[in-house]
Amino acid sequence: MSSSKFTLLLLLLALPLLPVAEEKSAVRVEADNVVHDEATGKVTYSGNVVVTRGEMQLLSDTLVITRDRNTGEGIITATGEPLKFLTNSEGQTVTGDASTATYQVDSRQLELLGSPMNFESVDASGQKLNGSASVARYDMESSFLSMSGSPVRFRQTPAGDEQPIMGTSSKADYDMNQKLLVLSGKATVQQDGNTVRNDRIVFNLKESVITAGAKANAKERVETLLELE
């Protein structure tokens, strides 16, 4: 077989990849080296790994790409000390560091583990929410960040001159579209020297309103409402 035939063969094999690779489903990786293991179906990248998939980027020491045996969904697992992550979806930028990140390609779920993992979320208006947790699950499809830790810590920096709001809890769910942060389990929120403690605190970042109570929708609930302005 001549050289030109070899090259032609490779080009023909690669031809179907060219348009598909431009689609959103393509994951691009750069690294120092890679090992393809057909026995396990794993592709392992090592050394200065940068993986990019649409709105998400991970910088890590190692990266393993596999497929779920049952669903066939692509799974990306990155590890680093620490690894850095960056997501930018619909004007909401989330950055941070962790020790392990697992990304499910089809469902766009990113799970972050760390001791702790740190994050910072900035919306289009410049409003910041940063904090730390042990485990975070970020659903990029619905812009929902769910965190747990002992404790989860957060700090919200308003865009204007308002004082920052800080808090801790065992669990925190942040709906980025609704700008709602729900703290549960020994939740504490502080601002301007005032402290609110409850097992459940709902913090509306858009309205700067904090609602405290065991069950926000129950009639018998006890609420503590603070107007911050």
Place this chain on the structure above:
Amino acid sequence: MKEIVSITATLGLILAVTLFLNLLEQSGQQIAPTEKPGTAEPQPDVQIRNATIIKTDDFGYHKYHLHAERVEHYLQRSTELENLRLIVGSASNESDWLLTAEAGWMDAASKQLLLHGEVLVNQRKEGSEDITGLTRDMLVDYANTLAYSSAPATLLNGQNMTSGTGLFINFSRPGKISLLSRVSGTHVFE
């Protein structure tokens, strides 16, 4: 009279030198064909067309299956091969590697095979996507059951494409193939 003798002697000397040079040139032209560079090159002691060389392990399983369109063996030197295909069986016989090249060179001890020019690497395994790779100038080390190249290389596996510099295969670890540096890959999930 003396002048005539002197001129005649000089002319005679010139004529003698010219004749000598002509003779020398003619003799040189006659000798030249016998000094052609080609005749000094060693000739193969054995030439085989469409040769197949099979090396088996202790149990008779094919470890290396080498086919070449032309094999030339040189005494106390090496073996040169043209248009060759090397099939390397894995230890577990689960998957085989196929290496194809236009030319190859095997050392006198038959422990190393250097694949010249573009080298096509392919692995087929039932139940999984083929891995196809392209690189250049690959060395197959029979003794250590590995093959490597320091040239740029590209791997294709289903809809995934990975490129880098340096390709490494350890035949004793079935299914594993590595790119050694400056790697970039594209993985497509449907």
